[in-house]
Amino acid sequence: MKFSVAQLWILSVFVSSLLLELCLTGVSYAKNAIYTQDLRDLAVRFLAIYSVPLGLIISGIFAKSDSSKRVAPNRAFWTAMALAAIWNALILGRTVLFTFAAEDQVSTLLDFITGVAAASSFLTVAALTYFFTTSNDKENSNEQSDKLP
Amino acid sequence: MSKVLTPLLIPLLATSIALQTSRMAGGQASSGSSQSSPGSPVTLGPVLKLTVNSNPLYRVSYTYDFPGQKDIYIRGVGTVSPKGRLNYLHSGETIEFLDSPSGNSLYVAKLEHPTILMGGSAPALPDEIQFPRESRRGHWRGQGPFAEKAFSVLEQYFRSGYRSFEKDSSLFYLTTYTEAPEAADGTRTQVSVLISHPAKSNPQDVAFTVAFTARERRSHTDWRDAASDASRKSAETFVDGLLNALQR
Numbered sequence: 001m002k003f004s005v006a007q008l009w010i011l012s013v014f015v016s017s018l019l020l021e022l023c024l025t026g027v028s029y030a031k032n033a034i035y036t037q038d039l040r041d042l043a044v045r046f047l048a049i050y051s052v053p054l055g056l057i058i059s060g061i062f063a064k065s066d067s068s069k070r071v072a073p074n075r076a077f078w079t080a081m082a083l084a085a086i087w088n089a090l091i092l093g094r095t096v097l098f099t100f101a102a103e104d105q106v107s108t109l110l111d112f113i114t115g116v117a118a119a120s121s122f123l124t125v126a127a128l129t130y131f132f133t134t135s136n137d138k139e140n141s142n143e144q145s146d147k148l149p
Numbered sequence: 150m151s152k153v154l155t156p157l158l159i160p161l162l163a164t165s166i167a168l169q170t171s172r173m174a175g176g177q178a179s180s181g182s183s184q185s186s187p188g189s190p191v192t193l194g195p196v197l198k199l200t201v202n203s204n205p206l207y208r209v210s211y212t213y214d215f216p217g218q219k220d221i222y223i224r225g226v227g228t229v230s231p232k233g234r235l236n237y238l239h240s241g242e243t244i245e246f247l248d249s250p251s252g253n254s255l256y257v258a259k260l261e262h263p264t265i266l267m268g269g270s271a272p273a274l275p276d277e278i279q280f281p282r283e284s285r286r287g288h289w290r291g292q293g294p295f296a297e298k299a300f301s302v303l304e305q306y307f308r309s310g311y312r313s314f315e316k317d318s319s320l321f322y323l324t325t326y327t328e329a330p331e332a333a334d335g336t337r338t339q340v341s342v343l344i345s346h347p348a349k350s351n352p353q354d355v356a357f358t359v360a361f362t363a364r365e366r367r368s369h370t371d372w373r374d375a376a377s378d379a380s381r382k383s384a385e386t387f388v389d390g391l392l393n394a395l396q397r
Contacts, residue, residue, distance in 0.1 A: 032335050033369040104369045 004061075006072035007131055010084055011057050017088035018050045024099040038106045045110055049091070049117040053084075053124050060132025072131070080127035087123045090116050190215050191246065191258045198263035199238070199271040206274075207260050208310060210236035213246065215255055220294065220352065222247040225315045227296030228352035235300060238274070238312040250349045272309040272325040275362050280343045284360035285388065287396050294352035296320070299344055302394045321345045326364065329387035332379035338365045339372070340384045342391060359395070361388045 022043060029039045091113050098109045194210040211234070215221050218231040224245040226235065239260070246256040289295040299322055303311045309325035326339035346357035363375035363384035375381055 028369055033367050035367065035370060035373075038370055098369065102368065106370050 001072050001074070001077060003070040003072045003131075006077045006080075007057070007061055009077075010080055010128070010131060011054075011061065013081065013084045013088060014050060014053055014057060017092050018046060018054070021046050021092055021095045024095050028099050034106055041110065042106065045113060049113060052121070053087075053128055056128050056132050060128075063132075076127075076130060080131055083123045083127050087117075087120055090120060190256055191244075193258055193260070194236075196260045196263040198265045200266075201238075201271050201274045202276060204240070206271075206312060207239045207242075207263055208237075209239045209244065209260065210234070211244070211258065213256075215246065218248060218255070220249075221255060222250050222252065223296075225320070226300075226313050227320045227346075227348065228294045229296050230294065233297065236304065236310075237300070238310050240312065240314055274312060274323065274325050275341050277321070277323065277343065279362045280360040281362070282360075284343075284345075284358040285392050287357050287359060287392050289355040289357065289396060290353065291397070292353070295346060295355040295357065296352065299357075299395060302391065303344075306391055306394070315348060318348050319345050320348050329363070329383045332365075332377070332383050334377075334379055336365050336367055336377060336380050336383075338363055338375055338380045338383040338387075340387050342388060344395070357395070359388060359392055 025034075025039060025042045025046070028034045029036070034042070094109060094112050094116070098104050191211055191213045194212075197208040199206045199208060213221075213223075213231075213233060213235075215231040220228050221231050222228050223235070224247065225239065225241070226237070228250065229235075242260050244258040244260070245254060246258070247254050289298060291298060300313075303322060303324060307324040307327045309327065311322055311324040313320070313322050315321070322342075322344040324341050324343075326341045329338040329340045331337055340361055340363045342359055342361045344357055344359050346355050350356070361384060363380060364372045365375040365377060365380035366372045375384055
């Protein structure tokens, strides 16, 4: 698999999870379970939490222009995908429970997602750094230039 | 082996749980058991000490009997019949019984060895300053003292209790929150009321005021001050019903 394709897969995990969470928050609002202020608080918190990994991913995508030529190691890709899925599942899972529970509290959801996102950042930091930072890009470029006749 | 032991262990376990439960119940009752000497006109039931808004409050229940008196005056409660039973939240460590609002002291009950509430949450009781100045006015001209009528109505409407206190020659009954009818959009509303009346008025002809504060929540939110029209309307309907009950 090409590096650029791997990056898009990882990006899609984060973006789809964020969109689902925002949709579920919208569902809670539509069901009259939360107030407008809570809708705003939750949307802002989700965007703030995802701003860190998505900022890294998007800047990595734009910073690398030659990633389409390189091949992503299979093991690294699947590990990154699994870790990204776990990180997102923790946040998404709690949001699903919140949406479909008969009674819950916005404050406990906010506490949970803030705490869990911060505490589990180790799951995504290394993988995102590997796939989206320029140092790796340089290494690969060097490897490719070494192989050139 | 386990087949033999299981029938023996189950009754043992059940007995142990039952003993522990009775000990827990007994612990609460004994620490706040009846605090009165034989022949005393006041029999105090279990006293529970709570901390509400950083202030100590005592949940008291007692019976009293002062033969030979037409009416008596309980400090913080008001004028009542000479014999009765009360149950409310009290802010002092003593309860004073007098023959009239500015009369002689008949008896002072000390709230000793209260059971202290550990772990559980105390009922939510709003501050007096949370109540608006606007209030509904009512008039009691029925039979019996107003305090007794007010207590019987409040007991029916506010299951979590109410605080009774005296300040600046007025008596106040400040209640915990209770559920008002749910609004059509599913918003839950809770209401707390503050009833006040002059301490020295004729107990059978009392002009009183009822102020209220309300809070609301949806199924997935915390409580907040009632701001929506539906919630305000629900609270007002509830208070109108309470006011009618107080005047009947």
